[in-house]
Each structure stands twice: as structure tokens, then as C-alpha cells.
């Protein structure tokens with residue numbers, strides 16, 4: 001059996017009174033991409049830094065490619081790292097930057113060159129091999145950093161918010177590129193992000209983290225379709241997570257709402273957005289926020305909108321959100 005690219009067993013880490021990571025266990029399979037997803041300050045980067053060996057955990061074990069690395073220094077762990085700022089060397093060419101990865105791992109000059117060219121081809125940057133990294137666009141620099149990590153041949157790649165310095169258009173494009181690239185790698189990938197769309201677009205599994213703990217781990221689409229709690233649902237961007245009695249909440253996915261049939265409800269708020277119109281409708285389940293296309297918005301008559309909610313699609317979830 002191929003060992004997991006990464007296995008975390010009961011990892012914990014505190015800084016003074018702050019519990020940054022609290023009993024986290026997680027596996028990343030060889031060839032699998034897992035997104036560690038959570039709001040700012042929940043402990044994602046600390047997990048990554050512990051895996052990279054930049055932080056020493058208080059408790060727990062870290063295995064990379066089946067080898068216990070918990071007490072090893074960073075350079076002995078064999079992970080490929082891509083951080084937010086890419087940390088490329090400005091005085092070296094694109095190729096020089098990528099060659100540096102395998103050279104650091106002890107590869108000979110010729111072997112390092114071969115692996116670097118292979119990695120550059122993989123990210124589609126071979127034509128720019130001779131260019132200086134100061135002459136690259138943000139997206140190109142990001143791909144060089146990835147190629148450098150890939151060229152090390154590490155069984156595990158760690159990416160910390162790899163798209164966060166790029167503009168929204170470029171991010172959207174690169175999400176698709178990253179997914180394709182990762183699918184071609186044998187390495188496992190652990191991707192840290194606070195961006196739900198990035199996690200859903202790039203990763204096959206997501207691990208949702210809140211205040212140091214993993215609160216849900218599962219297939220990306222599954223976690224989105226069936227969040228375990230109201231907090232997870234709201235964090236993943238579901239607009240309608242309505243508080244109910246007995247500490248429960250109702251999640252009404254937008255596609256559970258059918259427009260143009262059923263009773264008419266009062267539209268209490270209406271706002272134009274870049275994709276259409278956002279409305280709030282007074283519904284017996286609670287105020288429903290809906291995103292309407294221009295065409296759908298034409299169905300608003302006398303400030304009312306006809307709609308039905310498919311009861312079979314409504315999920316009842318424990319409401320673990322903080323009360324305002």
C-alpha cells in the first residue's frame with residue numbers, strides 16, 4: 001500500500017494562552033489535494049508550519065510519506081513549500097529559481113536541470129525559462145514557485161494561500177489551472193485557504209477548521225451540500241441559514257427555492273449586484289435572501305414574489321454560531 005503523503009495524529013499547538021491548533025488529525029493521500037479551509041486566525045497556517053517543521057507542536061505526530069518527521073528539522077522533511085509571497089530569488093532566472101529546489105535536495109547539476117525543465121513544462125512556463133523573475137506577471141511568478149516545489153520531487157506539497165496576492169480575475173483562472181496541475185502530480189497537496197471558492201474549485205477534499213479544531217472533513221461538494229453545522233454552512237457562503245427553536249437552524253439552499261409558483265411573499269429589500277438582483281423575501285421560515293437573474297427579477301410584481309421551498313431539500317442543523 002502507498003503510504004499517505006501526510007498523516008497528522010492529534011496535533012496540538014498553543015502560543016501562550018492561545019490554542020492555535022487543537023487535536024487535529026488529518027490524512028492527505030498520495031496524489032490527493034486537500035484544502036484546509038477556515039476563517040482568519042483559526043490555526044491553518046500553524047498546522048502548515050508544524051508540517052513544514054517551522055513550528056514544533058506541543059503534542060501529536062506528523063508522518064510524511066509514511067515517515068515520522070515530528071522531531072526532524074525542516075530540511076530533513078522533504079516537503080515542497082509555496083508561500084503567499086512566492087519568495088523567488090530576483091537575481092536568478094526562472095530556470096535558476098526552479099533548479100534551486102532539487103539542488104537543495106542534493107540533486108546533481110544535470111539532474112536538477114532536467115527536473116526543473118520538466119516542472120516548468122508542467123506549469124506551462126518552459127518558454128520563459130531564461131527570464132528574470134522580476135519580469136514576470138503575478139500569475140507567472142506563482143507558477144514558478146509551484147514549479148520549484150514540484151521539481152524537488154517531494155511527496156507532499158504545502159501551499160499557503162497561493163493565490164492571495166493576485167487579482168480576482170487571475171485567481172479565477174488559476175484555480176482551474178491548479179486543479180489540473182495537481183491532478184497530474186503524484187504528490188499529495190495540502191492547500192491552506194480562507195477562500196471557499198478556491199477550496200471547492202481546487203481540492204477534492206476539504207477540512208473545515210474553526211478555532212483550532214477541524215469541524216468537518218469530506219469531499220468538497222459533499223461538505224458544501226451537507227454542512228455539518230450552521231456555522232459551517234454560513235462560512236461556506238450559504239445565504240439562508242435561518243435560526244430556529246431548540247438550538248437548531250434551517251439551511252435553505254438556493255436551489256431548493258422554485259420561483260414563479262406557489263404563494264406570493266413580500267419583498268422587503270432589493271439591491272442590484274454585478275450578477276443580477278439580490279432580494280430579501282418575508283417567508284414563514286424566515287427572511288430568505290435570493291440572487292435573481294435580470295429575467296427572474298421581472299417576476300417581482302407589486303413588491304411580491306411567488307415561490308415555493310422544496311421541504312425535502314431543507315436541512316436542519318445544530319446552530320453552533322456565536323450569538324450577536
Ligand SMILES: Nc1ncnc2c1ncn2[C@@H]1O[C@H](COP(=O)(O)OP(=O)(O)OP(=O)(O)O)[C@@H](O)[C@H]1O
Nearest residue numbers: 015018020038039040041042043044045046047194
Ligand atoms: N508566533 C505566534 N505567536 C503568538 N501567537 C501566534 C503565533 N502564530 C500564530 N498565533 C496565533 O495563533 C492563532 C492561529 O494563527 P494562524 O496564523 O495559524 O491562523 P490562520 O488560520 O492561518 O490565519 P490567517 O488566515 O489570518 O493567516 C491566531 O490566534 C494567532 O494570533
